[in-house]
Amino acid sequence: MSIPTQFWKERTNKLQFGQNDYCLSLFSVDLLQHSDIMADYIERISFVGWLSRTQFQEIWVTFLAAINPPNQNNDDNESIPNTLTKEEILETNATQCVWVRGVTTFLLNALRLNCTGNPADMILEHRSRNKPIQFLLTDIGDQYIRTRSTLETSSNDLFTNIERLGTHDLLTYGQLSYDTILASIQSNNASPLPANSLFDRLFSHHGLDLTSSLQILIEIYVRWLTNNTNDLCLQLKYELIRSFIYLSDLFTSSQQLTNLYDICAKYHSTWFEEDDLMISLISYGLCKSGILLGQTGKDSNEFYKNLIERNFKFLTKTNAYASCLFLLESHEDDLNKLLIPILNQELTNDIQTNTLKLNLDIRLNSLILANLFYLIENNQINSFDTLSLLFKDELLDINDNLTQEIVSIGLERLLLLGQYPKNDIWRLYKRSITTLRQSTWLNLNHLVLILARIYTLLQSTNENSNAQNNENTHDEQEMIDGSSITSSSDNIVIELVGELYERTKQSSTLPYEAILLLRPLPSLLAHIGLSDRLMNKMVVEFAASTQQLYPQILAYTVFAVFRALINAHYLAKVNEWTLLSMTSVAQRKPIRMAIWGLTCLMLSACPSHAIADSLFPLALSRYSARFEELDNRLFLLAGREYYQQLNNIEQRRQFEQAFINESNTEKLYADLLAHLRDTISPLS
DSSP states (O other), X not given: OOOOHHHHHHHGGGOOTTOSXXXXXXXXXXXXXXXXHHHHHHHHHHHHOOOSHHHHHHHHHHHHHHOOOTTOOTTTOOOOOOOOOHHHHHHHHHXXXXXXXXXXXXXHGGGBSSSTTOTTOOOBOOOOOSOOOGGGGSHHHHHHHHHXXXXXXXXXXXXXXXXXXXXXXXXXXXXXXXHHHHHHHHTTTOSSOOTTOHHHXXXXXXXXXXXXXXXXXXXXXXXXXXXXXXXXXXXHHHHHHHHHHHHGGGOOSHHHHHXXXXXXXXXXXXXXXXXXHHHHHHHHHHHHHHHHTTOOSXXXXXXXXXXXXXXXXXXXXXXXXXXHHHHHTTOOHHHHHHHHHHHHHXXXXXXXTTHHHHOOOHHHHHHHHHXXXXXXXXXXXXXXXXXXXXXXXXXXXXXXXXXXXXXXXXXXXXXXHTOSOGGGHHHHHHHHHHHHHHOSSOOHHHHHHHHHHHHHHHHHHHTOOSHHHHHHHHHHHHTSOTTSOOSOHHHHHHHHHHHHHHHHHSTTOOHHHHHHHHTTHHHHHHHHOOOHHHHHHHHHHHHTGGGSSOHHHHHHXXXXXXXXXXXXXXXXXXXXXXXXXXXXXXXXXXXXXXXXXXXXXXXXXXXXXXXXXXXXXXXXXXXXXXXXHXXXXXXXXXXXXXXHHOOSHHHHHHHHHHHHTOOOTTOHHHHHHHHHHHHXXXXX
């Protein structure tokens, strides 16, 4: 059965936001008694959402009117004789399953961050369990974020529960932290509401009364799950329990949590043990509601432990790891003493048995890693031993980009928090450098880790003012052999720049990858300070760019770096490096390549932003097989603008010497020098 086409055609013109006659709320309740029509209706509701109190209330009333639990007398809570056939019961159960999924999504749309209820807003409310990164509040931390952003990678992942990176579904774990939900429940009776609290935003926006809606829904769920459960199919019971748990993120009272706990406790004691999926889901509900209710006594902790141990024996451990993560967030010491040894053993076993590589469920992988990094961040396990297991060869599938990204985000947080084991930090750096050089496809996560190491080293150098910091620096220095890098940011960056240029020379590197690799250099070099060795490396690579795959990209890199340094008031040093490199660039063959390189170089070093920004794109595009009059005119113009700003005789003499020593049949260099003598007055 399908929804009559005429019904939609008659109401299409009313499908507009902001109007009170919201067409979907006028849907016939009789039609919604069929599962396929209910599914189509909910799909449309999920597509258009709601934007006002009126729309929310109309859709909510339609939902309530559409569902009529079988064999239930709503007035006196007494059962009535079952007069439905088996087929009718199955159809009713199917409709109710669709209804439960639809109403859950409908209410959880309140978590839309920018526009509550509007599915077009893809950003969902999210509160991370992780501690804040104080390093990012410093000046160097701000510089790091700006450099990191040049790689087109979002820094928001640093503040996201990393198991959320494995899915974009709304109905999943890790949406709101333990502290957030607990604060919402505790602030229910607070007057006035805490400013900018989640409770205030979700339940006061548009004057919505989600608390009453949740209470009505909970009463329906409890009635279905406790009375005449024989008429409910297994799928419907599963959908009800799952919806109950997901909606618990929106709970605002202890009574609602108690209802969830009681239902889960009842089904836990009566459900058949062979159903791993249902038992694991019920166990998660018990752990979540129990810990939020403050049930942390000896018996309760032992109960949580038994639940976790049992769940880890199931075929899928997703709910077991999710339960552990939520229990850990409570920071109950007595509970942690029971829980962490079990969890640590499971993590070690799963890592050693290559679960992260062989498992096809990204949600399980992300939950394993979320538990691992949460324990390390909170100093609950030996991070060195665990990370050593994680870095074993072939532990991760090289083609599993998502798992690789989750690992990188976790490692980056440890670096920025200063909690990465110091006796392993240089191995991580060298591993990232090696992977960046040898991988056949570009993985920017390794470059991000290298940048994180560079900037945290800059920060530690600035703070190296007491004996403890000096001792830590000495310990790190001893771990570096003579052939490796030293613990100075300058040497690290020199090695990094060399590796980046080598990576761009590989035939497997695509143009957009070369651009991404070199894009962080301008801001990075401006932040770490000037280095003759570093600039010489960059200019030498540009001077030899005609022998490389992407000379235009290398030229643009020089331009971006020089502009950043000029903005930072390093014009004198830019002139020094430009004059030193002119001779080697002028020696290029054929002559058209020399003219192109010199034009780009002089425009890059030109102090006038108007001239440089307007002419450099044109000069860059003139990298071609033919030399034309336009190229010569650009060369003369760039030479004149650059020569004119040289403010002493020695610099001008050095400029002229670079061209006097070179000869070419076209006499282009001689023409430039003659043009300069005719248009620019000599310095006195």
